Amino acid sequence: MSSTRSSVRRLACVTGHFHQPAASFCSGSPAISEKVFAKGSALPPLTPGRLRLYSMRLCPWAQRTRLVLAHKNIPYETVNVHLAKKPKWFWERNPVGLVPVLERDGMVLCESSATCMWLDDAFPENRLQSSDPYIRAWDRVLEEYYGRLASSLYGLLKPDESETALKQVHKCYAYYEDVLVKRGGPFFGGSKPSLIDYMVWPHMERIPAVSEKWAPAAALDKARYPKLDAWYRSMYQLPAVKDTMFDHETHRQFLISLREKTYNYDIGL
Numbered sequence: 001m002s003s004t005r006s007s008v009r010r011l012a013c014v015t016g017h018f019h020q021p022a023a024s025f026c027s028g029s030p031a032i033s034e035k036v037f038a039k040g041s042a043l044p045p046l047t048p049g050r051l052r053l054y055s056m057r058l059c060p061w062a063q064r065t066r067l068v069l070a071h072k073n074i075p076y077e078t079v080n081v082h083l084a085k086k087p088k089w090f091w092e093r094n095p096v097g098l099v100p101v102l103e104r105d106g107m108v109l110c111e112s113s114a115t116c117m118w119l120d121d122a123f124p125e126n127r128l129q130s131s132d133p134y135i136r137a138w139d140r141v142l143e144e145y146y147g148r149l150a151s152s153l154y155g156l157l158k159p160d161e162s163e164t165a166l167k168q169v170h171k172c173y174a175y176y177e178d179v180l181v182k183r184g185g186p187f188f189g190g191s192k193p194s195l196i197d198y199m200v201w202p203h204m205e206r207i208p209a210v211s212e213k214w215a216p217a218a219a220l221d222k223a224r225y226p227k228l229d230a231w232y233r234s235m236y237q238l239p240a241v242k243d244t245m246f247d248h249e250t251h252r253q254f255l256i257s258l259r260e261k262t263y264n265y266d267i268g269l
C-alpha cells in the first residue's frame with residue numbers, strides 16, 4: 001500500500017484535511033471556527049433550516065456522518081466539541097456526551113449509525129442503502145461486526161492487550177475479505193459504495209497509522225487479503241473519503257495525544 005500512502009499524504013495537504021461546508025459561509029453568517037468549543041463557551045447561534053453537525057475533527061464515528069454528508073453533497077455547518085471539557089449546551093443535546101450529533105430546527109439526533117441512516121432517508125438523492133431488504137439486513141450484520149475491529153484498533157496500542165487485539169484484527173480482515181469475495185467488490189455495495197462501505201471506513205483509515213509505527217503485524221497484507229486491499233484502494237479514490245480523511249501522521253499524533261490524555265483536538269489548526 002506504499003504508493004497509496006504517499007498520495008494520501010499529498011491529498012490531505014491539498015484538501016486541508018477538512019470539509020468546509022458551504023452553509024458555514026451563507027446568509028451573511030460568519031464561519032464557525034474549526035477549533036473546539038469547550039466548557040463555558042457560548043453556543044454558536046443556530047440558523048433556521050440549517051443542518052448542524054456537532055463533531056470532533058479526528059473522531060472516526062463522526063467521520064461516518066461526514067462521509068455521508070459529503071457523498072450526498074448536503075450543506076451543513078460543523079461545531080467541533082472539546083470532548084474532555086464539554087460545554088453544557090452539548091450535554092443538553094446528547095446526555096450520553098458522544099459526538100456525532102446532528103441538529104436542525106429543534107430535531108436532534110445522535111449515534112453515527114442513526115445519523116447516517118437518517119441522512120440517507122431524508123436526502124434520498126445518491127442513495128446509499130440497498131433497496132433489497134436482505135442486503136440491508138446483512139449490512140447491519142457487517143456493521144455490528146465492525147465494532148470488534150474498532151475496539152481492537154485501540155487494543156493494538158496497549159502492550160497488555162496488543163496480542164489479543166492483533167488476532168481480532170486479522171479475524172476481522174478475513175471476515176471482510178470473505179464478504180467482498182462473495183459480493184464481488186470492489187465495494188461492499190458492489191460496483192458503487194454503499195452505506196456500509198462508509199460505516200466501516202473510518203477505523204480502516206487509521207489502521208496504517210497504527211501498523212506503521214506500533215503494530216507492523218496489523219498491516220494489511222495484499223497477498224493474504226487481496227479483495228480488502230483492492231477495497232482500500234477504491235475507497236481512497238472516493239471524493240467523500242478524500243474530503244474527510246486525515247494523513248497517517250496526523251492520526252498517529254492524535255492517537256498519542258489520546259494515550260497521553262493531552263487531547264489535542266485542534267491538531268494541525
Ligand SMILES: N[C@@H](CCC(=O)N[C@@H](CS)C(=O)NCC(=O)O)C(=O)O
Pocket residue numbers: 056058059060061062083097098099100110111112113
Ligand atoms: N456509538 C457512538 C460512539 C461515538 C463516540 O465514541 N464518540 C467519541 C469520539 S470519537 C466521543 O464522543 N467521546 C466522548 C466521550 O467518551 O466522553 C456512535 O457511533 O456515534
